[in-house]
Amino acid sequence: MNDNTALISEIKSLLGDSEHKAYVRSFGCQLNVSDGEKIKGQLKKMGYTFTESEAEADLIILNTCAVRESAEDRVFGIVGSMKKLKEQKPSLIIGIAGCMTAQSHVADKIKQSYTQVDFVLGTSAINALPKLLLEALKGAKFSADITEYDDFSEVAEQVRDSSFKASVPIMFGCNNFCTYCIVPYVRGRERSRRPEDIIAEVRGLVADGYKEIMLLGQNVNSYGNDLDGEMSFPKLLRELNSIEGDFIIRFMSSHPKDASKELIDTIFECEKVAKHLHLPVQSGSSEVLRRMNRRYSIEKYLEIVDYIRGKDPDFSLTTDIIVGFPNETDEEFRETINIVKSVTFDNIYSFIYSRRSGTKAAEMPDSTSDEVKSRRMRELLEVQREVSSEHYKRFIGRTMRVLVDDTAKKRDGWLTGKSSEFIIVEFEGDESLIGRFVNIKVTDAMNWAVVGELISG
């Protein structure tokens, strides 16, 4: 890790005794949200406090996502609207971090067209934050650092958004180069964190009272491939499972090509590991999967599903699906619909294909119209709604162990939480239960959640 101590103390003395507020907003996946928590950790050391209001802020950092064009457009819109804020408060500093800025054409565009921005910071350059911020505080017009730092993973300080749910990145980057995906270009190659660092972090979190540990990686089940056989993902799960305490372990995302029987056996064997697997299928057509470079066929995917459901017919699976991959035919889309019906996912996260410049798929001819893609998306959502409503009924009458997240949005006096199966559970209860495990007897099922009665807190 870079030793930024000197830079951080220089910023601290420059800011002086008066309060300086930072607004940090993260977009996209949980790994990015975790990076945002590390950015906040750095800022806290410099003496910043935090605000949820852009207008109140002395420093704004947008931590961006590049997976789909819509996410980028949103950020450009927000940055555009910040021009006014900067005019009203010229001392305001605006920095853009994350996957979007790791693409040099985006960094150039920001420099040329968005003069309100003071600096851009790529994905692995969080260590460079003190340097760029100091330059901005000293009045530099624009600075950028989008080089990849390999040592970013062990930035220790974090300001976590939750006091009972913690994200723990276990690896960074991706080697898979799915043809639609920008991630390998903006996050670099796979790097696994040292197992002892992960275990120590989880131990510390459990000792601090965290109840849910979410292990993160673009492809978590290839964890350890770069560690010379010293540690694999199933082995890491077993090690974490043996830490004493009352907590649940989740992980995201798994690639079907690396979903071994050993991994599945481990999920069943480890009592602290959630009984849920997020296994992105992307498409129900082997031909589309080939064009996506996913390196499994739909038959191989179904073999994994069969192995899991052979052990527990009710096991909860969720998935990601891309609709409208270049030249996806009607028949190929039908295959996706069939898979959604036959696998009975508890939830799907579906996305219309978004062309990402620099990826292989961006060069593929695509004659499917946007209208057809939107129609397919609507149909997929409709089918999933039916599947979930039917499938959630299996929980009625059962008792679920639920980690209480928050108050329910629409019903006064109600709370919302997640079961081990990653199902949303709503029930009547007191706010003091937030952050605790409770047992809920399920009485009814909807298509997005189940409802029930509190049995014990």
Ligand code: 5AD
């Ligand atoms: N267009 C649409 N969806 C995408 N995803 C990744 N890249 C794209 C893209 N170019 C989806 C995949 C992945 C999820 C995180 O985002 O389904 O699993």
Ligand code: SF4
């Ligand atoms: Fe993207 Fe594929 Fe890597 Fe996931 S596995 S981050 S979809 S390239």
